[in-house]
Each structure stands twice: as structure tokens, then as C-alpha cells.
Amino acid sequence: MTAVDTVAVPNNANSARDWISGARTLGGTGLLLAALAILPSFLGPFNIVLGAQILAYSVVALSLQLLWGRAGQLSFGQAAFFGMGAYAYAILGTRYELNGWYILAAALVIPAGTALILGYFLFFGRVRDAYFSIVTLAFVLVANQVVISWRSVTGGDTGLTRVPGLVLPFGGFEVDFTSRNGRYYLGLLIFSIALFVALLVRRSSFGLVLEAIRDDENRASFLGYNTPMYLTMAFTLSAALAGVAGGAFASISTLAAPDMIDQFLSIQILTWVAIGGRNYLAGALVGTVVMRVLNNQVSDVLPESWPLVVGLFFVVVVMFFPAGLVGGLAKLRAQLASRRVEKARA
Amino acid sequence: MDESQSLALESVTVRFGGLTVLDDLSLRFGHSPISSLIGPNGAGKTTVFNTFSGIVKPVSGSLLLNGKDMTGHSPIEIARAGVVRKFQVPTVFHNLSVGNNLKVAAQSPRIETAGSAKDIRWSTGDVAEKLGLSSKMKTLAAELSHGERQWLEIGMAFLAHPRFLLLDEPAAGLGPEESDHTAGLIRTISEFCKTIVIEHDMRFIRELGGDVTVLHQGRLLKQGTMEEIEADHIVRDVYLGRDADA
Numbered sequence: 001m002t003a004v005d006t007v008a009v010p011n012n013a014n015s016a017r018d019w020i021s022g023a024r025t026l027g028g029t030g031l032l033l034a035a036l037a038i039l040p041s042f043l044g045p046f047n048i049v050l051g052a053q054i055l056a057y058s059v060v061a062l063s064l065q066l067l068w069g070r071a072g073q074l075s076f077g078q079a080a081f082f083g084m085g086a087y088a089y090a091i092l093g094t095r096y097e098l099n100g101w102y103i104l105a106a107a108l109v110i111p112a113g114t115a116l117i118l119g120y121f122l123f124f125g126r127v128r129d130a131y132f133s134i135v136t137l138a139f140v141l142v143a144n145q146v147v148i149s150w151r152s153v154t155g156g157d158t159g160l161t162r163v164p165g166l167v168l169p170f171g172g173f174e175v176d177f178t179s180r181n182g183r184y185y186l187g188l189l190i191f192s193i194a195l196f197v198a199l200l201v202r203r204s205s206f207g208l209v210l211e212a213i214r215d216d217e218n219r220a221s222f223l224g225y226n227t228p229m230y231l232t233m234a235f236t237l238s239a240a241l242a243g244v245a246g247g248a249f250a251s252i253s254t255l256a257a258p259d260m261i262d263q264f265l266s267i268q269i270l271t272w273v274a275i276g277g278r279n280y281l282a283g284a285l286v287g288t289v290v291m292r293v294l295n296n297q298v299s300d301v302l303p304e305s306w307p308l309v310v311g312l313f314f315v316v317v318v319m320f321f322p323a324g325l326v327g328g329l330a331k332l333r334a335q336l337a338s339r340r341v342e343k344a345r346a
Numbered sequence: 347m348d349e350s351q352s353l354a355l356e357s358v359t360v361r362f363g364g365l366t367v368l369d370d371l372s373l374r375f376g377h378s379p380i381s382s383l384i385g386p387n388g389a390g391k392t393t394v395f396n397t398f399s400g401i402v403k404p405v406s407g408s409l410l411l412n413g414k415d416m417t418g419h420s421p422i423e424i425a426r427a428g429v430v431r432k433f434q435v436p437t438v439f440h441n442l443s444v445g446n447n448l449k450v451a452a453q454s455p456r457i458e459t460a461g462s463a464k465d466i467r468w469s470t471g472d473v474a475e476k477l478g479l480s481s482k483m484k485t486l487a488a489e490l491s492h493g494e495r496q497w498l499e500i501g502m503a504f505l506a507h508p509r510f511l512l513l514d515e516p517a518a519g520l521g522p523e524e525s526d527h528t529a530g531l532i533r534t535i536s537e538f539c540k541t542i543v544i545e546h547d548m549r550f551i552r553e554l555g556g557d558v559t560v561l562h563q564g565r566l567l568k569q570g571t572m573e574e575i576e577a578d579h580i581v582r583d584v585y586l587g588r589d590a591d592a
């Protein structure tokens with residue numbers, strides 16, 4: 001044999017069907033984003049800001065979904081990256097007159113860089129599953145301590161207030177996200193970008209390999225995949241999204257506070273993803289909306305016992321819909337469809 | 347001897363605690379497209395595969411791929427160098443569809459070594475057809491029958507660009523027809539890469555053809571053609587005799 005004798009056999013038997021399903025996904029996503037874009041005209045001033053915050057929270061839910069749903073590693077540290085983004089934004093925004101892009105970049109790069117280093121040591125050190133969750137929990141506790149103790153920079157317990165809203169220069173003109181509507185559209189913008197990233201990951205071979213690793217990491221490595229590297233990359237990407245979400249949240253709320261970087265927020269994020277469905281992109285938005293709205297409504301009516309009610313709701317939903325609300329809906333639809341097929345046959 | 351297509355152990359000893367599982371074992375595969383590795387339960391067959399794929403590190407001796415020393419390399423490096431295996435317990439990605447299982451395998455990274463083997467890039471569709479799984483591309487692997495899962499794993503291993511394909515008991519738990527289909531698959535595959543098969547079923551090994559290596563208590567008992575093996579009375583005593591007793 002003299003040279004590699006390569007016969008490329010095109011693999012496009014399914015490409016037409018893939019294309020249609022891709023177009024349908026894009027169509028659905030476009031419709032959703034369009035609906036979200038006109039939503040502010042139906043919301044009162046208070047609810048517009050709440051909506052903007054929910055959109056930013058949905059991004060952090062998407063970021064956890066990427067790690068937990070796709071790669072199977074449950075992080076309790078998502079709020080640490082969210083909070084790092086929020087504080088990076090708030091500290092730079094209040095102290096310096098910086099170009100908005102730099103502040104946003106810092107809210108992305110600092111959490112992502114931290115996750116890259118932390119993920120490298122964890123995943124290449126064979127830390128997985130429950131141990132991974134515990135280490136990430138410890139990480140958010142440490143991050144919280146740092147924020148509370150480092151008063152001169154972070155404002156300690158009170159945090160940082162009067163954080164300026166984001167202004168992004170585009171060549172000659174600039175887009176100002178400081179008005180009430182502007183804040184909402186900042187939330188929508190980063191939500192759209194995060195959704196697009198999540199869709200790309202889902203359809204890419206990177207996402208497929210993550211799913212394979214979730215199923216059986218050993219099998220994947222015996223196929224030659226560098227699985228610790230894949231997991232580290234997923235962790236880093238997830239932290240980058242969480243950081244941007246935190247930065248946007250600080251801009252929307254005009255503050256950064258220690259409760260944006262603590263274990264309680266981490267657990268809340270987890271409940272949003274679990275309620276919505278960790279394997280369904282729509283679940284990130286659905287879960288976050290349901291839990292945030294429920295939180296606000298119930299705490300208004302029952303100022304004392306609301307955590308109990310919300311907690312109970314969570315337990316019931318997870319018991320009856322282990323795949324989340326969107327997962328449960330998808331299953332119901334599949335059952336109805338198959339019943340219809342049976343009826344047509346009969 | 348031509349070393350460009352060989353997978354070998356040289357004086358390999360493997361111990362688990364106090365138990366010597368491979369005992370100064372030297373073995374070489376690659377002269378025949380299909381080789382079978384047989385031996386009684388606990389002889390060390392799976393351990394030979396584990397040593398080939400870097401899961402088990404020998405206390406002494408070396409592992410050679412195409413004459414190159416691969417001792418101490420990680421399973422990932424060895425897989426990329428082209429030693430790919432199918433496990434004794436079928437391991438596929440249960441929550442992925444058949445099509446995606448094949449895709450993950452086909453896209454797995456490898457080291458291009460020009461001139462080493464006839465290198466055909468198969469489409470997952472073609473392989474699915476050979477496996478008899480074309481109509482199940484969208485089915486989750488968890489929903490396949492035992493036999494189908496064995497075939498899927500063989501197909502995945504094949505798509506992962508092996509130079510050497512190691513199959514640990516590919517016919518275990520299969521009925522006669524499924525077993526024949528498996529033997530046919532392996533013969534087809536062996537046209538493209540060297541294939542080493544661990545099996546207990548002598549009928550299956552006869553069907554495969556190729557040379558046979560007999561392992562006993564971590565040592566090489568005999569290597570030869572099926573006829574030579576069957577004629578050997580020591581082999582018959584320690585291993586084949588078992589069939590007569592049963």
C-alpha cells in the first residue's frame with residue numbers, strides 16, 4: 001500500500017429531513033423571540049423590569065442546562081459565575097469610564113477563565129457527578145465569602161448600588177440600554193444570543209459528544225475522545241453564558257449584591273431548570289418564568305410561608321414530571337400522536 | 347518479520363494484588379486478518395485486551411503496535427492510534443439514537459498514518475445497512491434487542507477507524523441465526539482491518555476461520571490454525587475437553 005486510499009462516501013441521506021427540522025426549530029424560535037419583543041407594550045413599568053430580570057435569569061438557566069442537561073454534570077456553582085459577571089460589571093461600571101463592550105467582555109471572560117482553570121483541575125483530576133456538585137457548591141460559598149469580606153471593592157453586605165446601565169457603541173452611534181425598555185431589550189438580546197448558542201451546541205457534533213459522555217464517558221474515551229477536555233469546554237462555555245447573564249442583570253437592576261452570588265441562587269437556578277426540563281431548551285425559559293412569577297405572587301400573599309409553598313410546588317412538579325414541564329408536555333404530545341395513529345389504523 | 351501490521355505483547359506480566367493473571371506472556375497478532383483468542387474462564391483473555399487498550403498497565407513487559415512501543419500510553423492515545431474495542435458487556439450510548447451512536451463513533455479522532463492500511467471513510471448509513479439496522483436509525487439504543495446492541499457496538503468500533511479491532515465475546519447470548527449474522531459481519535470487517543475475537547463458542551470460531559490462540563492461566567498454550575489446535579491433545583485436555591464433558 002503506497003498512500004492512504006480515501007473514498008469519501010457522502011453522508012446526506014438524512015440531510016433533507018434534518019434541514020426541515022432545523023427550519024422548524026428556527027421558525028419556532030423566531031416566533032418566540034418576536035412575541036417576547038412586543039411583550040413590553042402589554043406590561044406595566046414594574047413588570048417590564050421584572051421581565052428583563054427573568055430574561056437574564058433564563059440565560060443562566062440555559063447555561064446550567066448546557067452543563068447538566070447536555071453533559072450530565074450538575075453544578076451548584078452557577079450563581080458563582082453569574083455573580084462574578086454581575087460584580088465584574090458593577091465594579092468596572094461604577095469605578096471607571098469604560099467602553100460598554102469592555103465591561104461586558106469582562107463579565108464574560110472573568111467567569112469563563114475561572115471555570116476553565118477550575119474545570120481543568122476537576123475534570124482532568126477525575127472529579128465527576130456528586131463530587132463535582134459538592135466542589136462547585138464549595139466554590140460558590142467561597143465566592144460569596146470573598147464578596148462579603150472584600151468590602152473596599154465589592155461593598156460588602158450592601159453590595160454596589162447606582163450601577164450605570166449598559167451603553168454599547170457601534171461605530172458612530174451607540175445603543176443605550178439604560179431606559180426601562182432598554183433594559184428589557186438588553187435582557188431579550190442576551191437571551192436571544194444564549195438561545196442561539198444553545199441551539200448551535202445542540203446541533204453540533206460537540207453537543208453530540210457531550211451527550212455521549214453523559215451516557216457513558218468510558219465508552220467515549222475508548223473511541224478516542226478526550227472527554228475531560230470536552231467537559232472542561234462545556235463548563236467554560238456554561239460559565240461564560242452565566243457571566244454575561246450576571247453582567248446584564250447588574251445593568252438591568254442597577255446593582256450588584258451578595259445574594260447574586262450565593263448558594264440559594266444556585267439552588268434556585270437548579271429548580272428553574274428542573275421545573276422547565278433540563279433536556280428541553282424551551283424549559284429554561286418556561287421554568288424560570290413559572291418559578292419567578294410564582295415566587296413573586298406567593299410571597300406577596302404569604303409573606304411568611306411562601307418558601308414552603310414554592311418548595312412544595314417544586315416537589316410535586318418534579319414527582320409528576322421528572323423531565324420537567326416541557327418534557328411532560330412533549331411526552332403527552334407523543335402519546336396523543338401515537339394514539340391518533342392507532343385510531344387511524346383501526 | 348513484517349511489523350507494519352502487528353499488535354503484540356512481549357514478556358508481559360499483569361498482577362492484580364497477589365494474583366498473576368498474565369504470566370510473562372508474549373503474543374503477536376496481525377499475520378492473519380482474523381484471529382481468535384480462546385481459553386477457559388479466567389484464563390486472562392479479557393485482560394489481554396485490557397492490556398492492548400491501555401486500561402491495564404503491566405508490571406513488566408511491553409506493548410507494541412506496528413513495532414512501536416506503546417507501553418504506558420493512555421487508553422485515549424491507544425484508541426487514536428487505531429486499537430479499538432468492543433467490550434464483553436455491550437456498551438453503547440443508551441440514550442442516543444442508533445444513528446447518533448454511529449455518528450459519534452465515525453467522528454472520533456484518529457491519527458492519520460499514511461500507508462498503514464486501506465482507509466475507507468464509511469458513511470454511517472452504509473454501516474447501518476451492513477449491520478441490518480437501517481430501519482432503526484432513529485431508535486434509542488436502549489430499545490434495541492441484545493443482538494442488535496452487539497451489532498451496533500461492532501459497527502461503532504468499525505466506524506472508529508481501527509487498525510486493530512478487538513471484539514470481546516461478540517456472539518455471547520445470541521441465537522444461532524444472530525450468531526451467523528455476527529460471524530458474517532466480522533468476516534466483512536476483517537477485509538478492512540485486523541480483527542481479534544475472544545469467543546467460547548467453537549462453532550463460531552470455526553465459522554470465522556483465521557488462526558487461533560489458546561490462553562491458559564495467563565500463559566500461551568498454543569497458536570495455530572483451527573485444525574492444529576483441535577489436533578493438540580493438551581489443548582483438548584484443558585479446554586476443548588470441557589465441551590465433551592458438558
Ligand SMILES: Nc1ncnc2c1ncn2[C@@H]1O[C@H](COP(=O)(O)OP(=O)(O)OP(=O)(O)O)[C@@H](O)[C@H]1O
Pocket residue numbers: 362365367385386387388389390391392393394434
Ligand atoms: N480488575 C481486576 N481486579 C482483580 N482481578 C481481576 C481484574 N480483572 C480480572 N481479574 C481476574 O483475572 C483473571 C482473568 O480475568 P479475565 O477477565 O482476563 O478472564 P477471561 O479469560 O476474560 O475470562 P472469561 O472467559 O470469564 O471472560 C480472573 O481470575 C479475574 O478474576
Ligand SMILES: [Mg+2]
Pocket residue numbers: 391392393434
Ligand atoms: Mg473475559
